C-alpha cells in the first residue's frame with residue numbers, strides 16, 4: 001500500500017492540529033464523494049483512558065478521527081476542534097486516517113511492560129465507517145491484539161465488520177472478544193435525517209444476526225434514546241423485539257446527552273425538523289449536558305420491563321443521578337465490556 005513506503009517517525013500523538021499531526025497527504029476520490037481523507041502517520045496508537053473513568057478497560061485505539069456516519073447527536077464531535085476543524089460538517093467529511101496505526105500498535109503491544117489490559121475500539125469514532133473499506137486498518141489491528149494476547153471490544157454501526165468475521169472468530173479462540181452494535185433508531189425517515197451516513201437499521205440487524213450465528217454474544221446499544229422522538233413505548237418495543245429476533249443477547253439504552261459543540265449541532269437540527277420540541281428540550285437539558293434525573297428514572301422504568309419481555313439481558317451502566325459536565329467517559333465506553 002502507498003503509505004508503507006513512508007517513514008514512521010512523523011509527528012503525531014495527540015493530534016493537536018493537522019499541520020502537527022503527521023500529515024502525509026490529503027486525498028479525495030470519486031468513490032467517496034464529499035469526503036476528504038487526511039492520511040497521517042501516528043506516533044502512538046494506544047490511548048490510556050483518563051484516570052477516574054468508571055469503565056472496565058484502560059485503553060482505547062482510534063484508527064480515525066471524524067466519522068462519515070455523521071450522526072447528528074455524536075458526542076465525539078468536539079474532538080475535531082483539536083485538529084482546527086469544525087465539529088459540524090468537517091467532523092462528517094474531513095476524516096483523519098492513521099495509516100500506520102496497526103504497525104505502531106503492534107510495536108506498543110510488544111513492549112515487555114504491556115500488561116494485556118482490555119482495549120476498546122469504537123469509543124470515539126466508528127472503526128468500521130466507510131473509510132475502513134478503503135484503508136483496511138482493522139485486520140492489522142485485530143491481528144496485533146490477538147497475537148499479543150490482549151482482550152478487546154469493538155462497538156460499531158458498520159456492517160463492514162462482517163468482512164473481518166473470520167478473523168474475529170479466530171481471535172475469540174485466543175482472547176476475549178466483545179462485539180457490540182449500535183442501533184438507536186428503527187424508523188427509516190428519522191434514521192436518514194439523524195444518521196445520514198450510517199447503514200440502514202435493517203443492515204445493522206443483519207449484522208447482529210451474522211455475529212450471533214458466528215457464535216458471539218452480541219450486545220446492542222439502543223442509544224442514545226432521543227427524548228420525544230425515540231422514547232415512545234411502541235418504538236422501544238419494536239426495536240428491542242427486532243434486536244431479540246436478530247439473536248442479540250443483551251441491550252443497553254440510555255438518554256442522549258448534549259455536550260459542547262454537539263449541543264448546538266443537534267439543536268439546530270431539532271429547530272429545523274421538530275421545532276415544537278425545543279421548549280421541552282430546554283426543560284429537559286436545563287441542567288447542562290444531561291437530561292433531568294426524573295427523565296432518566298422514567299426511561300429506566302420504561303426500558304426494564306421491555307427488555308425482560310423480549311428476553312434481553314440488561315447491560316448495566318453506572319448512571320449516577322448527577323453527572324458532571326466534564327465527565328471523562330462516554331456513554332459508548334460505558335456500554336462496552338459492560
Ligand code: SF4
Nearest residue numbers: 067069071074125126
Ligand atoms: S457512528 Fe458513532 S462515531 Fe460515527 S458519527 Fe455516529 S455516533 Fe459518532
